[in-house]
Amino acid sequence: MSRGQFLLAGYGALAAFGAVLAGSAGRFFFPNVIYEPSAIFNAGPVKDFGQGVSLKWINKLVWVIRTSKGVYGLIAICRHLGCKPNWFQDQQLFKCPCHGSVYTKEGLIIAGPAPRNLWRPHLEITTTGDLIVDKSIVQDTPPMYYQPPFFLPLS
Amino acid sequence: MPDIEELKKEVVNSQIWRSIFRGGTWSDTPRDRANHMIGNVWMHIQPAKVRKRALEWTYTWGLGGISFFLFLVLVLSGVLLMFYYRPVPGLAFRDIKDLTYAVTLGKFLRNVHRWAAQAMVLIVILHMLRVFLTGSYKRPREFNWCVGVILLTLTLFLSFTGYLLPWDQLALWAVTVGTNMAGATPFLGNAGPFGASLMHMQMNNDIRFVLLGGTTVGANTLVRFYVLHCVAVPLLLGVLIILHFWRVRKDGFSAAPYGEVTEPKLDTWPNLIKREYIAAAACLLVLMVWALLVNAPLDVIANPHATPNPEKAPWYFVGLQEMLYYFDPWIAGVMVPNVIIVGLMAIPFIDPSPKGIGRYSFKERPFANTMFLLGIIMWFIFIFMGEFCRGPNFMWYWPWQSWLLQKPAPLATWDLFGPAGVGKYPTILGLALIGAAFSGVVLLPKLIKKNLSLVKATLGCAVGFSLVALILRYGAHVPLSHGAWIVFFGTFISFFGVLIPQRHIRHLDWARYLVTMILVACTMGLLVKICARLAFNIKYLVTIPSVFLNI
C-alpha cells in the first residue's frame, strides 16, 4: 500500500465517521414515543346520529355523516395544508379558511388547491351498536372510499 | 465647567483606558485613527480606510449595518424575554399575557422584539436589492452573496420559528400550514411527489414529523421551535454574519471598486463610524416609537379545533400563501422557495459581465436589473393580493369590500392532462407538450439570430395572442374576458420570457445561458399556471395521482 493510498483510507474513515455521525444525529430527531391522544375512539351509538353532518366529535377532528344509505366519517383536516375546514350546512359544503379548498359532503375536493379528497377514517360498529372510529387507518380515493370499512351501509 | 475635550483626553490617555484599548496615547493622527480600527476586536471588522463612495448615504443606505443592528436588538430583547417565558403549551400563552400585563416594560420589550423582527425581514430584503442593483455580487464577491442569501433565508426562518412561541391562534395555524408544506417535500414528505409511493413516507416518519416532533403541532413542536428560535438558528446566523463581515472586509468593503481605477480613501474613524452610529440611533428611535404606538398582536389561545377564517400567514409569507392558492403545495411551498434560494445563489455565477459594478446603472445591466426587479415586484404583488384582497374562505375581496358580502362559491376546477377519468387529455401528451413548451421558451431566444425591434415584436405577439383569443371565442366559445387574460399573460410572457432574453443574453455561453433561461422559464411558468387557473379554472396542468405529482 502506497503512502497516498494509506492517507486516502484515513480520509475514507473520517468521511465514514462524519456520515454515521450525521445519520445518527438525524435519527435522534425522530421521537420514539409521542404524547398524542389515541387515534381510536368510541363515537357512541350509531343510532344517535341523525341524518346529516354531525359536529359532535369535532374536538377529535372527525365529522360523522349519516345519510339515508349509511354512515361514514371525514377527518376534519384539510388535505392541502392541514387547517380545519368549516361545514356550511346551508351550502352543504366544507370550506377551508386557509387557502379556500372546497369539499362536498362526501369529502370530494371540488374547488381550491387541495390535491386530494378528505380522509375517511376506518369505522366499525360493535355488537352493542357503538361506532368505533379509527383515525390511524384512512382512505381517500374511490372505490374504497365508498366501501366498508370506510362507509358502513345501514338499513 | 471643565473643558470636555480636556476631560476626554485625560480619560482616553489613562492607564485603565489604554489597557483596554490597545495602542499608545491618543493623538488623532491618521495612524492613530487606523490603529483605532485595527487594534480593536469589535472595530476591526471594518477596514482602516474606506472609499469615499462607501460613505454616501444614497449608495448603501446603511441597510447592511441596520440589518446587523436589528439583529443585535433582537438578541438583546429576545434574551430578556426568555427570562419570563416557558415553552409549554398553556404556560407559554400565560407568560406572554404576564409580559403584557405584569412585567415592568414587558409589553414594550415584546413590542420592540416583534417589530424589530418584522423590520429586519424588510431591511434584509432591501439590502439584497441594493447589493444586486449596484452589481456588488460579482467577482470576487460571489461566495459572500451566497452567504447573504443564506442569511436572508435564516432571517425568515427565525421569524417563522418565533411565530409559534406565543401559542395563540395566529401561531398555531401559521405553523400548521408552514410545517404541512414540509410534508409536501418530494421524496421526503408524506404528501409530496414520490413520498408515499416510493419512499414509504407516513405521517409518523417523514420530514414534517421531525420538524413537529409529532404528527400535529403540540408540546414537542413548541419546545423544538423554542430551541431553534432561541439557540440553534441565532448561533448559526451569528457564525454566518461573522463570515459575511469578514468577506465584506477582505473583498474590499462596500462600494465595490471600479475595475483598476484607484479611488481616494477616507479614514473609517470617524467618517464611517459616525454614520453608522446615526443610522443605528435613528433605527432604534423609530423602533421605540413604533413599539410605544403599536402593540404586538396576541390572538386568543391556540385552539386546534377552530381555524380563524381567513387565516393569514405573516406578511412576508403571504405571497407564498397566495401562490399556494394556485399550485400544489410541493410546488408553491417547496419548489418555489427552493428555486428562489438556489436561483439567487446562482446569480453571481451566471452573470459574468464585468459591467455595472459599484454603481446603480440600468443601462449597463438592462437584463439583470429587469429580471431581478420583475421577481421582486411579483413577490410584492403576491403579498399585496394575499394580504389585502383575500377574505373569508380565502375568497377574493377587493380592499374596499366588506368581508360580510356574500361571494359566489368557487367554480369546480378540472385537470388538463392526467390519467383517464381525472384529466381531460392523456398524461403522456401533457408531459410532452409541457416539455416542448418549456424547452421552446428556453431555447428560442438563442435560436433567433436577428436583432428584433422590441416594440414591433411585442406588438406582434399581442396581435398573435388576440387572434388566438378570437379563434377560441368563436371556435370554442371561450368568453372574451378569458381571452383578455390570454392576451395579457401571453404578451407579458413573450416580452419578459423571450424577447428580452433574445435581445440581451443570446450571446452568453451555453451553460450560463441554459441556467439563466431555466430560471426565467420557471418564473414564466408560474404566470402560465396562474393564467390557466384564472381564465380556465384549470387546477393542474398535469396530474399523476398515484405518485402525488401535480403540476
Next chain:
Amino acid sequence: MYRKLFVLFNFALVAVLAYAIWRSAHPMWKVYQRTYYNMAADAMEKQAATIKDPAAAAKMREQAEDLRNTPLKIKQILTVFGGVDRCTTCHVAMDEFVNPTMKNDFTQQPYAAHPLVDGIDFNKTHNFQKYGCTVCHQGQGMATTAKDAHGFVDNWQKPLLKGKYIQAACARCHANFEHAKGMEFVALGKKLFYKHGCQGCHAIDGVGQTVTVDLGDIADKPLERIEPYNFSLVRIDGKALPKDQWTLQNWIFAHVASDPESFVVNDPLAKYNPQPIAPTGMVNWTADDASGHRELSEQDAAAITTFLLSLTHEQIPYQYHVAGIGPMPDPDPHFADPVAHGKYVFEKYGCAACHGLLGAKGRRNFNALGPGQVSLDQYAKLSDAQKIAEMAKGREPTLTQVVGTYDHQELVNKISNGVPEAAVARYNPDGPMPPLYMPAWKKRGLQGKELDDLATWLLTIGQSNQSQGGF
C-alpha cells in the same frame, strides 16, 4: 452636522426611553389602588372622630394612616381552578386582607365592595381568595387594564357577564339550579327552552333532535365562528351594537330575540351560489304575529340566552359540581291519564319546535309547499322580494288543523316513519331544500306507550282548539 445629529438623537433616545419607563410605571391601576386606600382611610378617620375613647380613636387613626401608606402592588388570586385573577388590583374592596368586613359605602366602581345578592354574602359562600372572580364574572383575569380585564376586546373569548346574565355561571356548577335561590333567571331560560321545543331541533349534548347544531358547548363557541356574522344588522332594544359588544352573548341573544335571517347571510334565489341557501327555520320569537301574539318577550329571550351561556364543556373539577337543593326532576314521570302523558311526550321531544306550542301553529318551513302560495307560473313574474316572501309561506303542519284527518293508527305510523328529508314537497322545485322535516321517530326512541299516548293526546287537540280558532 453629524455632531448635531449625535446630540439630537441621543436626547431623543433618552426621552423616548424615559417616556416608555414612565408609562410602564404609571398604569391606571395604581391610581385606582391609591384612591381606594385614601377613600378607605378617610372613611376610617371620619369614623374615628365619632369614637369617644381617645385611645381607640388614636389607634384607628393610626390604622387609617397605615392604610393610606400601603405600598401599591399587583394583587392576584391563584384560584383553585388553576387560574390567575388580578381583579382585586383595582377592585381593592374585594380583597379580604385589606377589607376584612368585605363591606363599604362606596358606590362608584372600582371602589365598591361586593354587593349582597338576595341577602347572600358571596365571600362566605364562594370565598374570593379560593375561587377568584372570573369563574363567575368571566373576563380576563390576568389583565391589569380595565378594558382588557373586562374582556370586551378583540382577543378575549369570554367578556364580563353583566346583570342577570351572570346566572349562567351559577348553572355551570350548580346542577339542579331550578330550585336554588338567586338562579331564577337561568331556570326560567331552561324552562322556556324546553317549553318552546328548542330541543326539537337543537340537541344538548346529544339529548334532543339533530335538525341543526348541538348546543352542548355553545358557550365555548370560538370567536372565529362568530366573526362572520353581520352584527351591524343586529338591534338590541332598537339600538345598533358598538363593535366591542359583538360578543357571544349578543350573538346568542340576537339568534333568540330576532329573526336570525336578518343577520345570517342567505341566498334563497341562488344569486351567489349555484345551490340556493334557505333561511333558517327559526321564528322571529319576539315579534308580534298577525294576531298580535308574541311568543317570547325580550326578557324571555335574555333568560334563554343565559341558560345557553351555561352550556359549556369546560372542565370543572368534580368536587366543585354542586348537586343542588331540592328534588331532582323525575326523568320519566308516571301519568295515570294517557292524554296528560301524551301532552308531556309532545313537550319532551320538542315537537313544538316545528308544530308550535301545543301543536297550534306550524312553523315556517322555507320553500315547503304551504297554503296560500300563488301558483308557480305566477311566481316567475314576481320581484325578488316577493318571490322570497312567497317561499316563506311554507309551513310545517298546524296539528290542530290536520290531526282530524288521521285516525289513531295512521297518526302512530306517520310519527313512527316520518317524512324523509328529501321527500318534503318543495314549493319552488329550483329553490332551496326546506330546512325542517319530520324524522322517523321510531329511530329516535319514541315508541310504545309514549307514542300511543301522544297520538291519543293529538286526537284531542284537533277538536278542542278548532273551536277557539287557533291562537
